[in-house]
Amino acid sequence: xxxxxxxxxxxxxxxxxxxxxxxxxxxxxxxxxxxxxxxxxxxxxxxxxxxxxxxxxRTMLALLLSCILGLSGLRxxxxxxxxxxxxxxxxxxxxxxxxxPTPTLGMNCLAAxxxxxxxxxxxxxxxxxxxxxxxxxxLLANGMYAPSTGFVxxxxxxxxxxxxxxxxxxxxxxxxxxxxxxxxxxxxxAVTYVWPDQNGATWHQDFFVQGFRxxxxxxxxxxxxxxxxxxxxxxxxxTANVPPTQFPNI
Numbered sequence: 001x002x003x004x005x006x007x008x009x010x011x012x013x014x015x016x017x018x019x020x021x022x023x024x025x026x027x028x029x030x031x032x033x034x035x036x037x038x039x040x041x042x043x044x045x046x047x048x049x050x051x052x053x054x055x056x057x058r059t060m061l062a063l064l065l066s067c068i069l070g071l072s073g074l075r076x077x078x079x080x081x082x083x084x085x086x087x088x089x090x091x092x093x094x095x096x097x098x099x100x101p102t103p104t105l106g107m108n109c110l111a112a113x114x115x116x117x118x119x120x121x122x123x124x125x126x127x128x129x130x131x132x133x134x135x136x137x138x139l140l141a142n143g144m145y146a147p148s149t150g151f152v153x154x155x156x157x158x159x160x161x162x163x164x165x166x167x168x169x170x171x172x173x174x175x176x177x178x179x180x181x182x183x184x185x186x187x188x189x190a191v192t193y194v195w196p197d198q199n200g201a202t203w204h205q206d207f208f209v210q211g212f213r214x215x216x217x218x219x220x221x222x223x224x225x226x227x228x229x230x231x232x233x234x235x236x237x238x239t240a241n242v243p244p245t246q247f248p249n250i
Contacts, residue, residue, distance in 0.1 A: 092126035095148040098157035102126045102147055103133040103164055105140075109193075113185035115217055115233075116140055116167055120181050120193060135178070136171035137193060137210075139234060168234045172210055189214030209240040 094100040104123040111118050117140040125133025144165040152158035172178055172193070181195040192211035196204045216235040 090146070093146060094157070095146045095159070095162055096157040098148065100147050100149045100158075101130050101132050103138070103166055103169075105138065109181055109183045111183045111185040111191070113187055113189065113191070115189070115219070116142065118183050118185055118191050120178065120183060121169070122178065122181075133166070133169065134171050136169055137183075137237070138169040139167040141165045141167050168232055170234070170237075173237055173239050176208055178208075189217055191217075210237045212237050 092102055092104045094102050103121060103125050105119060105121050106123055107119045108122065109120055119138050119140060120136070121133070121138055122135055124130065124135050145162050147164040148158045148160060148162040150158060151160045177198040178193075178195050179198050181193055184192050184194070190211065190213055192209060194207055194209050197206050197208060212234060216237065218233055218235070221233070
């Protein structure tokens with residue numbers, strides 16, 4: 001009886017050993033399957049990357065071709081379409097060096113709004129009748145030209161009426177001395193010239209302010225229905241004397 005029990009125990013031990021061996025092989029196969037799955041995932045990721053690069057390259061090529069095809073119908077604009085007058089302007093010289101009145105604009109300050117460019121001239125004009133371009137404020141158009149007062153037969157210096165590009169100008173009110181001036185504008189039509197007091201006794205003790213409000217500028221050109229002088233679009237400027245204490249500290 002004892003011999004049979006020992007034989008059965010031996011068989012059980014043998015079967016257990018075989019089960020352990022099979023379990024080890026199953027674990028090994030599972031590990032290999034996991035490894036192959038990981039490599040498959042890596043290959044799939046690399047395939048996705050290559051596909052993405054191919055798609056990107058195709059997209060870039062399509063954009064490049066569309067740009068090339070689109071640009072083939074474009075061309076640069078030239079002045080031949082607009083025939084704007086083009087000149088090299090030297091301040092103080094008229095057309096071809098004629099002696100017509102000409103502004104000499106130093107433009108120490110310049111600001112722009114919807115009406116044009118606003119500046120101050122501290123020099124005064126040149127040429128005959130230069131008094132029409134005195135020291136003072138100037139409203140400029142979008143082009144500056146060497147002027148000609150009109151057409152003169154057989155005179156190459158006067159091919160026609162060429163204004164210098166000054167829409168309107170005027171002197172500062174009160175005959176004050178202007179220096180270190182600045183000008184500001186906004187899109188509501190306000191224009192403000194500011195400079196420190198230049199008088200010896202009160203030098204730099206306060207500021208002078210002159211300028212125009214929106215109501216001072218009229219672009220309706222109503223005078224064209226009944227032309228008369230002066231045909232101005234800018235009215236009289238306002239004036240103010242501002243102590244520095246009224247300016248905010250910056």
